[in-house]
Amino acid sequence: MSNWETVIGLEIHVQLLTKSKIFSSSSTSYGKDPNKQASYVDLGMPGTLPVLNKSVIRKAVEFGLAIDAKIARKSIFARKNYFYPDLPKNYQISQLDLPIVEGGYIEIKDSDNKNKKINITRAHLEEDAGKSIHSDENNCTYIDLNRSGTPLLEIVSEPEMQSANEAVSYMKKIHSIVTYLKISDGNMQEGSFRCDANVSIRKVGDKKLGTRTELKNINSFKFVEKAINYEVQRQIDLLEEGKKVTQETRLYDENKNITKSMRSKEEANDYRYFPDPDLLPIEINDDYILEIQKTLPELPEVKAQNYKSNYDFTDEQINIILSNSEITNFIDKILPISKISAKKLINYFISTVYIKLNKENLNLLEDDLKPKDFYMLIELIENKTIAKNNLKVIIDELWGNNKDISFIIEKHINENANDDAELINKLIKSIVEKNDKQVKEYKNGKTKIIGFFVGQVLKEAKGADPSDIKEKLIKLLDSI
Amino acid sequence: MDIYNKSVVELSKLLNKKKVSSLEMTDYFINRIKSFDSKLNSFITIDEDHARKQAKIADELIANNKNNLLTGIPIAHKDLFSTKGMLTTCASKMLENYTPPFDATIVNKLNEAGMVNIGKTNMDEFAMGSSNESSYFGVVKNPWDLKKVPGGSSGGSASAVAARLIPIATGSDTGGSIRQPASFCGLTGLKPTYGSVSRYGMIAYASSLDQGGPIATSAEDCALLFNKIKGYDKNDPTSNFNTDQDEVKLALKKQDTKNITIGIPKEYFSKDLDRNISDIIYQSIEVFKKLGFNFKEISLPDHDYTIPAYYIIASAEASSNLSRYDGVKFGHRCDKPKNLEDLYLRTRKEGFGKEVKKRIMIGAYALSSGYYDEYYMKALKIRRIIRDNFINAFKDVDYIFAPTCPSTAFDLGEKSSDALEMYLSDIYTTPVNLAGLPAISIPVGFSNNMPVGMQIIGNYFTEANILSIAHLFQEETGWHNRIPEDFDHE
Incomplete structure (x- = not known):
């Protein structure tokens, strides 16, 4: 087939689930009126100082432990200097030398369905910028600083993925870890989980990496796949025509399904990083790490193993159960009481609840659907008290309205x-x-x-x- | 009402005995500013209404015996301390019309103590300067000789206190900006340990060096103010719990002095130092010897690297701290920008003065890729060496005496064309900032009719002791009570 080999590294920005911002006490909740959640610190008012929200340290350490990384006993914040209107101080507080998490790895399936280890270079804490909203109509730019100062964990992988599929698997794995640990809500529509992809190609067998391009700010699994595939083909076409790939930052246009140049290396900023003198180093001792280790929830990897050895799930079913901690919690509440085969139970779940979640973009909380109610319905179907094709309707009726299930079932009892x-x-x-x-x-x-x-x-x-x-x-x- | 020549301690007694009300005292000093400041230009903003309002509140507190020693005393703040509802310009065109929506922690604490804020004092633009000639609002003059500079960057505060237009003022010290003007104007100025006083609301020049503190006539007055402004602040993570403990008391007794050894660093008395100043300092050392203190020559090596290291670190931090002034959110904005780049370039070109631009460029250069290791990293290494040298010295001696400046106040314009010459006037003050130590400058005599200052440098968080030592000296001498002739009357 192709004699080109793809090399991909991902930088994933995970918004940490905290009540207040990383360096101020303003709320991080999403969707409020513009600039209603920007304090003097977030606005970069003269004389204001950042004060670290300590809960981000714990979250970063939890992630580090989950991927078997080294937790830095001392890490420091640095200023990344560049001018942009939605960056109020015109520098971003981030980490460069001495990030809080270094090393670690996760495992994904490669194209031959074999386990493949992807190493993680580092994960560091930083603040998010605000948003610029450009209006052609009024020929101006509006700035909303509600997001300014939202805590992010940037997770940087080694360039070890070889296809868009692997990149998506990696991203999904990271997504499941951070939602599992509840350090992020992982909401991709709201930008809580987004990624930059570094993509290059080289002749099969070449040791040297080809010139890479960086695809910025992609916020869905589907777009990551499409953007990388487009970009790989674009680079192959260039090289096969005898042209060169330019090192640059590119944006993915989801409507046209193409990537387009944003800025080249020559135009790139010299960020003039230096340690932020306003913030003390983060110092972490062994006791703190040990304490977190003890309270760390069981991770997807370990759970997958347990599911495999205790139930008759297929790999695909396990992936679905572990894709999101809400689903895992839901299923975990049913499994111990279930008299039905686990495989069958999950099939019922996938064909009804799981489809509903994805189609309607819902969460799965206790208040939406009680696990024991769902199980009762399955039992009733199995003993033919109600018809299988009524299940979806009953679930829709039950969803979120806290009605007594027996009342609803009564309507649907199918004597025939x-x-x-x-x-x-x-x-x-x-x-x-x-x-x-x-x-x-x-x-x-x-x-x-x-x-x-x-x-x-x-x-x-x-x-x-x-x-x-x-x-x-x-x-x-x-x-x- | 002959009160201009009184110290804060004396004024406090008058208020407490109800010999004079805070409102009367406030009006008195406002009138003094009105009569004399045209000669000095030491104020940028005077807010009479605000001051009278605070004075009335203070008088009520006094009437109800809810006052402390600072209640009702007029004060002025260097114009980089954010004052809610009152212009805070940093002596820059960039912030000419900037009114902060909140108070700096220092301002807030002093408001709560019942002090009366009369206004904001002139300074070098963004605290960058050693002569108060870089202010957008014009140069400040030295009350001892109107042809001379008052020092900088807290030149307005020093000039105003020296002329007794205000009994006490705040300043900030990044490389000597409290001590050097105090020395040039014959005053007492305390630069606290880094972290002793919150930086929240103090507009940043160089964050790892900036520290606010008092400029007054006496160590006793400085101690009063320091007691009120020190302490941990949850809004400033670099502020320190160490200073929360006890109230600073000037507790040192004459019988304690024989156990105290003071180091004289030979590097600070080299050929760079004006011979007259050296002589005057040695004369004052004789006074300390009579008080019982022991003296010892010590060495603080690597002194020559201080100025380059200081200007690289301070400028690097400044280049980043001052990025926020871009015409987008607050402060000056250029007229009709064509596009974003034009907005940035013209706003900053118009808004910043020459010295500020120079330091932003030095700093950006020192941090840029390819030069970072050579300049910024090297400067940090020197900083560590300088700090270690002090730490070693304090294993041997308890305190260190040093000249505050290599010369007395120089002529206006004398050094403004030679940056290097100007920067060298901070040669004895910057090491203290690089090490983060506390130091006080006290007047110890006159050379050619201009005041001479001497520093007492202490180990970390020994403000109480260095204030005490200064106080013992001031009980024996009268230099701190001298008032420039032109201003020594009603």
Whole structure:
């Protein structure tokens, strides 16, 4: 295939979940009126001084321990100097030498589904800038400093990923760790989790890295994948035409699915980093680290192992359960009381709740749906008290309104559930018998034809559960 | 009402005995400023209404016996301390119209003590200067000789106190900006240990060196003010709990002095020092010897590297601290900017004076890639060496005496064209800032009719002791009570 090899390193900015900002007491909550959450410190008023919010130290240490990194016993803040209107002091307080977390690694699956270790260079604390909102209409720029001073943990990987897929897996893994540890809400729409990708290509076998470009501020897994794929192809095209890749910062345009140049290396800032004299070094002792170690929640890695050895989950199911700590908590509350196979339980969950979460972009909190209510519904389906295809509707009704579940179930009790099933079995049998040609095709390996059978059955049995029908059809066809 | 020549301690007694009200005293000093300051230019802002309002509150506190020794005493703040609702310009066009929405911690503490803030004193622009000639609001003159500079950067505070336009004032000391003008104007000025006094609301020049403190006529008055402004402040993480402990008392007795050894660093008495000044300091050492103190020659090596290290570190920090003045949020903004770059360039070109621009450029250069190790890192290493030299010296002696300046106040314009010459006038004060130590400058005599100052440098957080030593000397001598002739009348 291609004789080009891709090299990717990611810098992920994780917004830490704190009540107040990293260096001031203003609130960090999202979506307030512009500049309503900017204190004198956030505005960079003359004479103001940063005061470190100590809870960010703990969060950074938790992350460091989770990736088996070295926690710096002494780390310092530095000023990164550059002029921009939404950076009120015209310097950003960050860390350069002596970051709080150094080294560590995570494991992802490579394209051959083998475990691959991705090393992490460092993770450091810094403050976020505000937002500039450009208005062509009024020919001006508005500045909102609500985000100014929001705490960030910047996680820098080694350039060890070789495809957009690996980059996305890495990002998802980091996302699951930080949401697991509850050090971030991981909300990508609100920019709590965003990434810069350093992308270069080289001839397979070359030791030297090619010239890289930096793709800035991508805030979704999908866009990371698309942006990297576009950028890799662009670089291949350039090199194959005998041209050169320019070292530069590029922006991904999600509407056009292209990357475009933002600034070249020559225009890059000399940030004139130096230790911030307004802040004392962060000093961490062994007792503090030990104390955090003790209270650290079980990590996705370890949980995955436990799920594997204790239940009949597939790898894909485990990934879904661990993709988000709310889901994990939900499932963990059901597993100990469940008399149904774990695999089956998760399938019910994925086809209903999980789809709902993604489609409607929801959280999964106790108040939204009680784990024991969900389990009760599954039991009722399993013993055919209610019809499987009513599950989604019941969940929608239950969601967030704290109604008594028995009241809702009563409406849906399906006295004919058994008869219904009987009816569908009969229907399936007759339709299979009527369509010899399609049965033969199926037998010859054209398994997609199953859709035809499902459609035929549904015509006769409106409102039945297609997945249920499909399952039964496959069983029957395979037995012929 | 003949009170201009009284110290804060004496004025406090008059208030307490209700011989005079704070309002009367406030009006008295406002009138003095009005009559005399046209000669000196020591004030940028005078806020009579604000002062009278505070004076009335102080009089109530006194009437209800809720006063302390500072209640009702008029004060003026160097114009880099943020004062809520009162212009705070840093003597720069950049902040010509800037009114802070909050008080600096020092200002807040003194307001709470019931002091009466009459206004804001002139200074070198952004505290960068040793002669008070870089102010956007014009040069300040020395009351001892109007052709001479008052020193800087707290030149307005020193000039005003020396002319007794105000009994006491605040200053800030980054490389000598309290001690040098105190020395040039015949006053007592305390630069506290770095971290003793909160920097919150004090507009930054060089954050790792800046420290606020009092300029007054006597050590006793400085102690009164220091007691009120010291201590940890949650708004300044570099402020220190060490100073919270006890109230500073001038407790040193004559019988204690025989156990105290004072070091005289030979490097500070080299050929750079004016011969007359050297003689005067040695004469005052004789007074201390009579009081029982022991003296010993010591060495503080690497002294020659102090000035280069200081100007690199201070300028580097300043280049970053002053980035925020960009025309976007507050302060000066150029007219009709064409685009963002034009806004930045013209705003800063118009808003900053020459000395400020020079230091921003020196600092940005010292931090830029390729020069960082050669300049900034090297300067930090020198800083550590200088600090270690002091720490070693304090294993051997308890305090160190040194001249405050190599000369007495020089003529206006004399050094303004030669930056290096100007920078060298800080040669004895900057090491103390680099090491973060406390030091007080006291008047010890006159050379050619101009005051001479001497520093008492102490180990970390020994403000109480250096104030005490200064106080013992001032009980024996009268230099601190001398008033320039032109201003020694109603």
